[in-house]
Amino acid sequence: MLTRADLAKYPFLAEASEYVRELGFSIDDIASPEFTPVLDRATSRLEEALSKGRVSSPATDDERTEILSFPVSNLILSLTGEERAKRRFALAEAKRAYELLRQETPEKLQHIATGTFHWTLRRVDLQLGQRVYDFALALPDYLRNATSLREPKWKLPNRVLDHGFVYTARDETARLLEEEVAGRIVNRSARLPGRPPKLLQPRVEQTRGLISKWLGTPQTFELPKVPVPEAMPPCVRHVIEQLDEAKNVPHMGRFALAAFLLNIGADQEEIVRLFTTKWNTSED
Template structure:
């Protein structure tokens, strides 16, 4: 096990290092110890802070850091909270981006660190992108158009649309920062792959204390989950933008999975039911069945079972747009909505549900 494996546990070589060590996951979690503690921290920081980096890195050995990754994947699978997997994967990807940018920039400056740093060529090879991404000079890269479309598929901002990009001989040129963002997307997709995991009882039971702790942490940071009024004009900019896209671009079905989850879970938290979400989003008749099915998964008879993604995760999704002064003071879209409702005079707050009933 090497430091590189611990920094990038999603790499093929990192997984191979775990397999070569002959680690029995059931025995590892039953014994407890540093790997389990770090795995718990990994998930908690992902859900609360949008990062999986350790608060005190020196506390953890290379072995504990590397083995915390499969344990974190088990924990987030067992957590069974809507959006938790998406938040966790986004946090792993964001942390990986910070690390590989640091490594790549050091490589550009010819700072030697032996095999401790990840190189761009090695990361590209790990994701089967060798030959599909080529340096073309001046800090720019040419991506095979198919590779570009695969990597940019979940990026909804207009600048990522192929129509906005120059295309020559099947190649899309991008700058270094854009390439790093596309590679972050590749990491996130790999982390999400296979989740949630099927977890046998002999692994689940020893992790009961860690799961209970994670659920308490989520409960502690969850913003208010019920409101007396639904006033779209007071929604945070990110949710107004998603709502506008859902209405204008052919319905909720045209949003990416994470954007649709963010919007629907937010609307449920404001107090709308399934029919209210469908009406507000102007969902076409042909899509209403699938929307109702998603809402059934997100809500129970007591209302939403989890908050929509935090501001950190919305930013990683690319859905944090048009941030205003209120955005600077909050960490969650629902907190924004609560703040706006509290600060707006009652005579200027109109419940959308009452308006829709009079139409």
């Protein structure tokens, strides 16, 4: 059903992984000169993704390089240890896939969706009013991918549901697949080799540079060291307010407050002081 040209277009597919496995490369082969085009293409994928949020599909007949470069991009990215870049790369690759998927025949879309992604997707030929639907997609598969899409047309109340299936047009199906593709690439765990080949090191460094150039340096926020009353949940603030007004607070409320304060790391002496002044208890 899928040709090698298809695998070059969609290197995230299960069939593409299978193809790579069958080529029988080991990690050391990366060092061989014949692998340079693969490394170059892997780097260009990353560079485009990080700089533009897009990856273009080159007019090439070197399908093997296209297919192989994808897992190598993943490998390099994993070696940088930069999680945030992973998502950007995944989205960029998924967008590229969408542009190609939307031009595919319904048969091929169905093959990809049901094969790699295990969707329950039926072909239909249905017109309701002006709308033409090509597919009926199982409700859970639809929801998993549509909840992140914000346009009103993706909201479930605006869809046509029929006995557990959501009708979709061809282009919509491709768009939902884009979401699935992004998810698959993000969750793809690149198996890190025990000792990354030396030859990859410059590519990893180069990618790190690209990441800080395009994504900046991550900001870290430090949690406050002392309890901040404004940041406490309303129920806790309510208990404190009641105590401030010298109102009686039930045992469970006092217990919850003490437990909460201990949990957020309030000083024990501080808590006891709160007890003694407000609750008129002795320290024994």
